[in-house]
Amino acid sequence: AQSVAQPEDQVNVAEGNPLTVKCTYSVSGNPYLFWYVQYPNRGLQFLLKYITGDNLVKGSYGFEAEFNKSQTSFHLKKPSALVSDSALYFCAVRRGADGLTFGKGTHLIIQP
């Protein structure tokens, strides 16, 4: 069965510094991986996905993610954090045609 782990409940970063939100996965076969962001009292918004191809995937709002097959990781990154990036971030993996399996989420807090 597919699974996703987000090892950090919370990540704190100073504004202007680079940020990384970690995600590792376990799947049989080739993984389809996604990152979503959730702002307070809102649904999830899609940031980026990895299906195949280049290991560095670029997404919305300046975010990117690096797929590493040997480490089974898909970490979310941004070169320079903004206070407005503060939100709850979810990593997810496709589960066949049956939707997504999500990690438990990581709170990202950007300090001015």
Add this chain to the structure above:
Amino acid sequence: DVKVTQSSRYLVKRTGEKVFLECVQDMDHENMFWYRQDPGLGLRLIYFSYDVKMKEKGDIPEGYSVSREKKERFSLILESASTNQTSMYLCASSSGASQPQHFGDGTRLSIL
């Protein structure tokens, strides 16, 4: 832009009531999903649907049922609400398994 609309943002019901949560999408997507979101647990799949009148159980279907009579509408039904069903419920739709899911803003349901 894809729009997924959930009929209620906040809902308060009593134990034993039959509760209906409605979701409508405007992009002619085949796939629709219901998740519940609880702190520290991430999102968990309740039910999903590939097509009209088709439904499949997700990871936590107990106590829930669904209805999809029209392609754009997917309803979640709590047959006899219980306090452990107090949660945030999120509806999503997608055009295929490798495509992003688009989420509504959620219904925060409280069962008293």
